[in-house]
Amino acid sequence: MTVGSGMTPIKKQTGWRLYAQTIIGRAYPRVIGTQREKSWLFFDVFLPVLAVAAYVYVYRAMRAPEEYVGFVVVGGAMTAFWLNVLWSMSSQLYWEKEQGNLALYIMAPNSMMAILLGMALGGMFATTLRAFAVIVVGSLAFQVQYAIAGWLELLAVFVLALTALYGMGMMLASLFLLLGREAWHLSNLAQEPIFLLSGFYFPIKSFNFWIALGASIIPLTLGLDAMRQLVFPSGATLGFLSVPIEIAILIVLCVVFLIAARVLLAYMERLAIREGRLTESRR
Amino acid sequence: MVNLKSEILNLKSLRSFRMATWLGWQIESNWTDPFLFAVYSIVKPLASALILVVMYGVITSGDFNAPLFSFIFIGNAFYQYVGAVMTGVSWSVIDDREHYRTLKYIYTAPVDYMAYLIGRGIARVLTGSFSVFITISAGVLFLQVPVQLGAIDAPLFLAALAIGIVMLAMMGLVLAGIILLIAHHAGYLGDATAGALYLFSGAIFPLDVLPEFLRPIGYLMPITYWLELLRRSLVGSVAQAFPTLAPFSNAQLLAILIGLTLLFGALSFFAFRWCDRRARERGLIDMVTNH
Structure with missing residues (x-):
């Protein structure tokens, strides 16, 4: 199919090829954006490092053991994933609605699930770069010592935690489809309470068992706990559950959130179309 | 004639300020029902404070009586005003320009824009005060923070609080001016500044914990003295247990705070005027970036 004389022909795709092309197409701006817009290096690394530094100095004021500094650096880096899921996954469809893109997504002959997957993969890639940069800068600035107990387990925990987290983000995105301007406030509300409950700056074991177990519904809670156990010498003593159990729970969370995202998205899309909320703009 | 002009200008500023405060309050509060708004106003600040409480509890085995x-608790509680007021002033440029797309109409209306911006920031003082009150009350009731009503130095507290809010609003004005000129990362500017000040102003740890080469930044920031005065007015002896600002009397700290507020205020005024003129010259007032 050609779109006009003198223009490059666009091959029409269907089935799984269209699905894959949609994922690549939606991930593309997030991946390429990190190359074209270098200023993120300042804002997305500098800001988390400031927060990390503040919490590091709080621990130093309390004369805490040095491994807590490492806990803060790793936790501070992982905040980037939660913020990405909140602002660029969950509330993304709200932004798209505000800018008029959502109706185009629905009209186009592609799967909304593929769009969400593309957003997730692109966001995961870009955020991993940011988190890695924060860990490097934080570790160098505060001389954090690591002792990796198992590279394979660490990789598995990281991949599973991110898969479950972005699955959760995809699920929340479908819920946010129905929201208007309250989406911004609800995303804002879900920052500090999650930083608290997921133990971004302290071991989750510090909480009562049932609170920690409840907080484990957020994949980063167990992901962070397992990573700390695997990268710090004293991590295992401060761990909430053993690493194999945490990996098993993360696998369950991956399956549950991805299925829930698919089911909810289909339901919410139908509901949003029926209630005429896809193009509304309640400023 | 000159007096009449001045009076009209003052009335315009006052009216702009008053209406912007009312508008800011509506934007902040009417996005949901009062119950959810109350939950939002309570949960967020309490969670932020609880992160520090848990960190402290883990390390000290719950020694909440220590100075x-x-x-940490009082500094963190009052620091909420920094984010609220400073970011409130600067964020309203983004809100009006990008979100509501009304900035050009505000500029063409008989509005004193500087007074309008400060009014929008002051609206956040109302929501911020609620959060601070809840946080401090929770600290007193459940965590043995030694604030006793009878022992509060009320005149010092009110004076420091009022000067601090003016200072924060003026600092927000500088950010608002910069945001008028930039397209990218405007949304991050307030957070970046608040984050940097959180680190350097000794909000949650005494300044002498910072490396020596970073401490002068803290000494130059009015927020450092503002938080110290608030701590002293609420729990005098506890705050004075730390060596950083201990040699200064309350009057000296107040004088430093006033001096720095005037200095930052004047700089902010001229910086905003300059940014505003540049933004008009470059046709940036009605810029929509979708960034």
């Missing part, structure tokens, strides 16, 4: 805990 360091009160230092």
Whole structure:
């Protein structure tokens, strides 16, 4: 199919090829954006490092053991994933609605699930770069010592935690489809309470068992706990559950959130179309 | 004639300020029902404070009577004003320009824009005060933060609080001016500044914990003295247990705070005027970036 004389022909795709092309197409701006817009290096690394530094100095004021500094650096880096899921996954469809893109997504002959997957993969890639940069800068600035107990387990925990987290983000995105301007406030509300409950700056074991177990519904809670156990010498003593159990729970969370995202998205899309909320703009 | 002009200008500023405060309050509060708004206003600040409480509890095995805990807790509670007021002033440029797309109409209306911006920031003082009150009350009721009503130095507290809010609004004005000129990362500017000040102003740890080469930044920031005065007015002896600002009397700290507020205020005024003129010259007032 050609779109006009003198223009490059666009091959029409269907089935799984269209699905894959949609994922690549939606991930593309997030991946390429990190190359074209270098200023993120300042804002997305500098800001988390400031927060990390503040919490590091709080621990130093309390004369805490040095491994807590490492806990803060790793936790501070992982905040980037939660913020990405909140602002660029969950509330993304709200932004798209505000800018008029959502109706185009629905009209186009592609799967909304593929769009969400593309957003997730692109966001995961870009955020991993940011988190890695924060860990490097934080570790160098505060001389954090690591002792990796198992590279394979660490990789598995990281991949599973991110898969479950972005699955959760995809699920929340479908819920946010129905929201208007309250989406911004609800995303804002879900920052500090999650930083608290997921133990971004302290071991989750510090909480009562049932609170920690409840907080484990957020994949980063167990992901962070397992990573700390695997990268710090004293991590295992401060761990909430053993690493194999945490990996098993993360696998369950991956399956549950991805299925829930698919089911909810289909339901919410139908509901949003029926209630005429896809193009509304309640400023 | 000159007097009449001045009076009209003052009336315009006052009216702009008053209406912007009312508008800011509506934007902040009417996005949901009062119950959810109350939950939002309580949960967020309490969670932020609880992160520090848990960190402190883990390390000290729950020794909440130590002066360091009160230092951290009160500093963190009042620091909420920094984010609220400073970011409130600067964020309203983004809100009006990008979100509501009304900035050009505000500029063409008989509005004193500087007074309008400060009014929008002051609206956040109302929501911020609620959060601070809830946080401090929770600290007193459940965590042994030694704030006793009878022992509060009320005149010092009110004077420091009022000067601090003016200072924060003026600092927000500089950010608002910069945001008028930039397209990218405008949304991050307030957070970046608030984050940097959180680190350098000794909000949650005494300044002498910072490396020596970073401490002068803290000494130059009015927020450092503002938080110290608030701590002293609420729990005098506890705050004075730390060596950083201990040699200064309350009057000296107040004088420093006033001096720095005037200095930052004047700089902010001229910086905003300059940014505003540049934005008009470059046709940036009605810029929509979708960034």
